[in-house]
Amino acid sequence: MERLKIGVIGTGSISDLHLGAYQKNEHATILAVCDLNEQRAKEKAEKYGASRVYTDYRALLADPEIDAVSICTWNHSHAEISIAALNAGKHVLVEKPLSVTVEEAIRVEEAVEKTGRLLQVGFVRRYAANTRILKQFIDAGDLGEIYYAKASCLRRLGNPGGWFADKVRSGGGPVLDLGVHMIDICWYLMGCPKVKSVTGNTYHKLGNRANVQNLSFYRAADYDASKNTVEDLANALIRFDNGASLMVDVSFTLHAKQDEISVKLYGEKGGAEIEPELFLVSEKHNTILNMTPQVDNLKFDFVEAFESEIDHFVDCCLNGREPLSPVQHGVELMKMLCGIYESSEKGKEICFD
Numbered sequence: 001m002e003r004l005k006i007g008v009i010g011t012g013s014i015s016d017l018h019l020g021a022y023q024k025n026e027h028a029t030i031l032a033v034c035d036l037n038e039q040r041a042k043e044k045a046e047k048y049g050a051s052r053v054y055t056d057y058r059a060l061l062a063d064p065e066i067d068a069v070s071i072c073t074w075n076h077s078h079a080e081i082s083i084a085a086l087n088a089g090k091h092v093l094v095e096k097p098l099s100v101t102v103e104e105a106i107r108v109e110e111a112v113e114k115t116g117r118l119l120q121v122g123f124v125r126r127y128a129a130n131t132r133i134l135k136q137f138i139d140a141g142d143l144g145e146i147y148y149a150k151a152s153c154l155r156r157l158g159n160p161g162g163w164f165a166d167k168v169r170s171g172g173g174p175v176l177d178l179g180v181h182m183i184d185i186c187w188y189l190m191g192c193p194k195v196k197s198v199t200g201n202t203y204h205k206l207g208n209r210a211n212v213q214n215l216s217f218y219r220a221a222d223y224d225a226s227k228n229t230v231e232d233l234a235n236a237l238i239r240f241d242n243g244a245s246l247m248v249d250v251s252f253t254l255h256a257k258q259d260e261i262s263v264k265l266y267g268e269k270g271g272a273e274i275e276p277e278l279f280l281v282s283e284k285h286n287t288i289l290n291m292t293p294q295v296d297n298l299k300f301d302f303v304e305a306f307e308s309e310i311d312h313f314v315d316c317c318l319n320g321r322e323p324l325s326p327v328q329h330g331v332e333l334m335k336m337l338c339g340i341y342e343s344s345e346k347g348k349e350i351c352f353d
């Protein structure tokens with residue numbers, strides 16, 4: 001069978017998950033990598049057996065042998081590189097978020113329509129085993145109509161610094177970095193209803209707290225604490241046109257007792273949790289049941305989820321299938337995420353037609 005020839009653009013932290021998964025996929029070959037930082041690109045090329053190294057993504061895209069690319073660069077370049085890649089005839093797997101503005105996201109959607117190429121947004125949680133299991137229960141109607149979801153991803157000390165904290169390159173803080181995952185997984189499991197309105201609040205109260213000692217936290221590849229122009233906390237209430245609602249809060253830093261992650265869905269017939277681990281709630285014969293699925297891994301498994309995401313992308317490219325996380329979903333997410341910032345700035349609810 002034909003193998004898909006891959007180029008990976010941006011070879012920082014998350015690229016290892018992409019490169020590792022392509023390397024394991026027997027229908028893909030890693031041909032090229034590209035990074036502004038040549039040394040970093042060369043190291044990754046060596047590690048994963050890429051024969052071509054670029055420092056300008058345009059040169060990689062001009063390489064006629066490359067069929068598809070993973071875009072693992074800073075958020076503000078996702079839309080620009082996606083559009084250029086589609087126009088160069090490549091299929092695209094772009095890391096989340098799709099873009100940093102709704103306008104950009106729409107331009108990517110137009111490029112997908114114009115070129116007929118495939119674009120998959122890296123909503124990796126959709127591809128995780130625990131999500132796939134829960135989706136089967138939801139699709140079979142076990143939860144009934146899901147009318148409420150609630151998600152939290154609160155880091156007490158977790159501003160990664162570097163580009164994550166620089167609004168120009170990231171487009172925003174925990175809303176775009178963590179909120180995108182929390183909102184997407186709820187929205188996807190709720191059946192992707194159309195967003196009706198967003199009310200949000202963002203806070204810049206604590207700064208990046210680089211002063212804190214004796215407690216370690218994740219730092220970006222090029223950590224730099226000197227610049228911090230992003231929010232440290234956000235919350236939001238999102239309404240959908242089917243009457244369902246979603247409440248979410250996310251932080252890079254907060255005076256919380258501990259880090260916290262939870263994703264909960266409530267339906268007419270049952271409920272479910274997907275974070276911190278898969279759990280189901282139901283009622284039968286007038287009795288409430290709390291149910292723990294007996295599966296290998298109830299928790300989100302990062303490596304497994306990326307492998308499943310990449311396998312799906314390769315399969316879609318080679319066999320002309322529609323991705324599970326298409327560009328239209330990336331656009332809808334950008335409406336919700338940007339809606340949170342706009343609502344907070346204007347101090348009022350943002351409504352969509």
Ligand SMILES: NC(=O)c1ccc[n+]([C@@H]2O[C@H](COP(=O)([O-])OP(=O)(O)OC[C@H]3O[C@@H](n4cnc5c(N)ncnc54)[C@H](O)[C@@H]3O)[C@@H](O)[C@H]2O)c1
Pocket residue numbers: 009010011012013014015034035036037040055056057072073074075077095096097122124163177220221222
């Ligand atoms: N799906 C997930 O769970 C997940 C987790 C982490 C990061 N991400 C996303 O992955 C992306 C990268 O994050 P990261 O943590 O790997 O950051 P990183 O800083 O470790 O790596 C980004 C790399 O991209 C390179 N780069 C930036 N702009 C470039 C350009 N125009 N051309 C070529 N190279 C360029 C940088 O030099 C850097 O090496 C972000 O969009 C982030 O939101 C997703």
